[in-house]
Amino acid sequence: MLRPYTSPNNMSNRTPEQIYHDLAEVMAAAFPNHDISTEMGSETRVFADLGLTSIELVVLGERVEQFYGRRLPFGPFLAGLRARGADDLELGEVVAFLQRHV
Known part of the structure; x- marks a missing residue:
């Protein structure tokens, strides 16, 4: 069972390189x-x-949640991308998001 999302007090202790490896x-x-x-x-x-x-991006989000053992606010993250008119998602954006939330 995944832990519910709670806003972290600080950024992840995982480096961007570790998060790329995780992804x-x-x-x-x-x-x-x-x-x-x-x-x-x-x-x-x-x-x-x-x-x-x-x-598959939705599936990836679910698998990332399973990997880290917690729910993550992917909905608001993706809504923000849509709001700015992004037609693709760069991994740097995903890594920055994960650094804030895992």
């Missing part, structure tokens, strides 16, 4: 048919570079 591990397990061997960096795009679909 690569989660994506490899969740999407074995995708080639995620591409070097992932802050400007790597979820849709254009990694080839994920929008439903």
Whole structure:
């Protein structure tokens, strides 16, 4: 069972490099048919570079929650991206989000 989301008092003690590694591990397990061997960096795009679909992004969010053992506020995060007109999501944005919330 996942712990409910609670706003952390400070940022994660995980480095961006550790979070990139976590994401690569989660994506490899969740999407074995995708080639995620591409070097992932802050400007790597979820849709254009990694080839994920929008439903796979939802699955990724669920798997990340399972990996970290807590619910995360992905809804407001994604709504903010839509509000600014973003058509893709860079991994740097995901890592910054996770640093704030795990």
